[in-house]
Amino acid sequence: MKMKDILSWPLKSIFWPPGLVARQLGSVIYFSYLVGWRGFGPWLVRHSIESLPIAAGAIGMGCIGYPNHPAWEVTNACNLNCIHCHVRADKPTSDELSTSEAKRLIDEFASVNEFRMLVYTGGEPLVRGDIFELLNHSKKAGLANVLATNGTLINEDMAFRLKDAGVVAAAVSLDSPKRDVHNYIRQNNKAYDLAMRGIRALRNAGISLQINVTAMKYNLDDLDELIDIADGMGSSIMLMYQLVPVGRGNSIEDASLKTRENESLLRLLKDKQRYISTIVEPVAGPQYWPYLMESKGLTNGAWLTMAEKVFHGCAAGRGFVYVKANGDVWPCPFVEVNAGNVREDSFVNIWRDSKVFRDLRNREQTLKGKCGECKYRTICGGCRGRAMAYTGDYLAEDPSCFLSGK
Numbered sequence: 001m002k003m004k005d006i007l008s009w010p011l012k013s014i015f016w017p018p019g020l021v022a023r024q025l026g027s028v029i030y031f032s033y034l035v036g037w038r039g040f041g042p043w044l045v046r047h048s049i050e051s052l053p054i055a056a057g058a059i060g061m062g063c064i065g066y067p068n069h070p071a072w073e074v075t076n077a078c079n080l081n082c083i084h085c086h087v088r089a090d091k092p093t094s095d096e097l098s099t100s101e102a103k104r105l106i107d108e109f110a111s112v113n114e115f116r117m118l119v120y121t122g123g124e125p126l127v128r129g130d131i132f133e134l135l136n137h138s139k140k141a142g143l144a145n146v147l148a149t150n151g152t153l154i155n156e157d158m159a160f161r162l163k164d165a166g167v168v169a170a171a172v173s174l175d176s177p178k179r180d181v182h183n184y185i186r187q188n189n190k191a192y193d194l195a196m197r198g199i200r201a202l203r204n205a206g207i208s209l210q211i212n213v214t215a216m217k218y219n220l221d222d223l224d225e226l227i228d229i230a231d232g233m234g235s236s237i238m239l240m241y242q243l244v245p246v247g248r249g250n251s252i253e254d255a256s257l258k259t260r261e262n263e264s265l266l267r268l269l270k271d272k273q274r275y276i277s278t279i280v281e282p283v284a285g286p287q288y289w290p291y292l293m294e295s296k297g298l299t300n301g302a303w304l305t306m307a308e309k310v311f312h313g314c315a316a317g318r319g320f321v322y323v324k325a326n327g328d329v330w331p332c333p334f335v336e337v338n339a340g341n342v343r344e345d346s347f348v349n350i351w352r353d354s355k356v357f358r359d360l361r362n363r364e365q366t367l368k369g370k371c372g373e374c375k376y377r378t379i380c381g382g383c384r385g386r387a388m389a390y391t392g393d394y395l396a397e398d399p400s401c402f403l404s405g406k
Contacts, residue, residue: 016052024052027060027310028279034292035273042277047236050208051279053117053144053168054237059319060310063286063383064332065239067312067319070109071119071148071333074102074131076325078124080150081187084214084255086247086333089123095326099130101343103137105323108347110141114319119171121148123325126158132165139166146171148212151198152191159198159205169208171239172199176222177229185218199233211235211278215265216243216255224268231276240269242284242400244334244385263402266291284334284383286313287403290376294403304375313380316394317360321351331360334385335394359395360384369397374405 032040058066075096078089097105109115118138125131126149135145147162151172154162162170172195176182179192186192202209211230215223223240230238242262245253257265266288269280282288289311293299298307312318317331317339324330327342329350339357340350351357359366363381366372371382382398390399 020058021052023060023310024055024058024066027058030306030310031061031279031292034296034298035270038274039277043236043279046234046277047208047279050168051236054146054208054210055117059114060312061281061289062312062315062319063281064283064315064320065237065281067315068114069117069119069319070115070321070323071121072105072109072323073121073123073325073333074125074134075123075128077127078122078150079127079152080124080191082150082248083185083187083252084216084243084247084249086244086249087123088247092123092128093325097325097327097342099133101327102130102134105327105342105347106134106138106141106143108342110138110143112348112351115143117144117146119146119148124150124153126153132161135162135165135167144168146210149173149198150186150191150195151202152188152194154198154201156201156204159201159207162202163205163207167207169210169236170198170202171210171212172202173212173214174199174226174230175213176219177225178222181219181222185214203234209233209235210237210239212239212241214241214243215257216252217257218255220257220261220265223265224272227269227272227276227278227280230280231278235278238278238280240265240280240282240285242282242383244284244383245389246334246336246385250389257400259400259402262287262400263291270295284385285400286380286383287376287398287401289313289379290403290405293379299375304379308378311379313376313378314382314384316384317357318363318381321357323347329354331356331394332385334383335388337388337394356394363395366395367397368393368395370401370405371397374403376403376405 055066077092145166146169148171175185182192243256322330339354387396388394
C-alpha cells in the first residue's frame with residue numbers, strides 16, 4: 001500500500017469533489033421529476049447536507065442506497081432472532097476477523113478512492129466487544145461511519161458515544177408501526193419500544209436517521225403508515241427491502257412478494273414519495289427506476305441515456321460490496337457467492353479483479369434470459385439476489401420482474 005494513499009485518507013472526510021456532489025444532486029433532481037416530488041424543497045432544507053456523508057462516493061441511485069460503498073458484517077452475533085434474517089444471526093462464529101485483521105480490512109477500504117463511507121452491520125454490530133475501537137479506526141482513516149442496527153441497545157449515552165466515534169448515520173430496522181407485528185418479526189416482545197428509544201436517542205445526538213424495513217406479507221398492509229411515520233421522525237432515507245428467501249428467510253419463502261406484489265409495492269413508493277421529504281429507495285426491487293420512467297412515458301432516446309447516468313438498479317458488485325464476518329467477500333448480502341477471502345487475498349484485489357465482480361459490472365453482456373435482453377438492464381438489471389435464490393445462478397433473469405423491457 002502506497003504512502004501517498006495512506007496520507008490522503010483523512011482528506012476524504014473534509015473534501016467533496018465537485019463532480020461527486022453534482023452527480024448526487026443530479027440523481028435526486030431526475031428522481032424528483034419522475035415522481036413529481038413536492039417534498040423536494042423540504043428535503044433540500046432538512047436533509048441534503050446531512051445526506052452527503054451517507055451518500056459518500058455515490059455515482060447515482062442504486063438498489064441498496066447509493067453505489068460505491070462497502071457494508072461489513074462485523075459479527076454474526078445478535079441479541080434478537082428475527083424471522084427473516086439473511087445471516088441467521090445468533091452467536092459469534094469462531095472464525096470472525098480479529099481486531100488486528102479488522103483494522104487491516106478498514107485500511108484497505110480506505111485505500112479505495114471511490115469508498116468514502118463504511119456501513120457496519122451484522123448480526124447486531126453493537127454486540128461486538130471492540131466495535132468502538134473499530135469505529136474510531138475507520139473515522140481516523142477518513143471514512144464516514146454508518147451503523148445498521150436493530151436499535152434496541154441504543155440509549156442516550158450510547159448514541160453520544162457513537163457520535164464521538166464518527167457515526168454520521170444510523171439505519172434502524174423498523175418493520176411495522178404496530179408493536180405486535182414488529183415484535184413478532186423480531187421475535188422479542190420489547191423490540192419495538194427499545195427501537196423507538198434508540199431512534200429518539202440517535203436524533204438527540206445529532207446522528208442522521210435512516211429507517212430500514214423489510215417488506216413481506218406479514219407487514220405489507222402496514223407500509224403506507226410506516227412511510228409516513230419514518231417521514232415524521234425526520235428520516236433522511238428509508239430503504240424498503242423486499243424479503244429475499246435466504247438465510248433464516250428461506251423458511252418463510254411464502255411471505256416474500258411475488259411479481260404483482262412487487263409492482264404494487266413500487267407503485268405505493270411512487271405515490272407516497274410525492275408528499276414526503278424522506279427519500280424512499282427499494283432494495284431487491286430495481287425495477288423501480290424503469291417503472292418510474294414508464295409512468296412518465298420516458299423510455300427511449302435522451303431520457304434513457306440520462307437515466308443510465310444516475311440510476312444503477314441492482315448495485316450488487318457494481319459499487320456495492322458485502323464483507324462477511326469471516327472475511328468472505330460477496331457482491332451483496334443476498335447474493336451468496338464468495339469472490340474471495342481477505343485472509344487469503346487483499347480486499348482490493350478481490351474487489352478489482354475477481355470474476356464475480358467483473359461479471360456483475362459487465363452485466364450488459366453477461367445477464368441471461370429476459371434480463372439479458374431487456375433495454376433496462378443498465379438502470380435495473382434485475383435483482384441478482386432473487387435470481388440467485390430462485391435459480392442458483394446470480395446472472396439469471398429476475399423472476400419477480402413485471403416489466404416488458406421491449
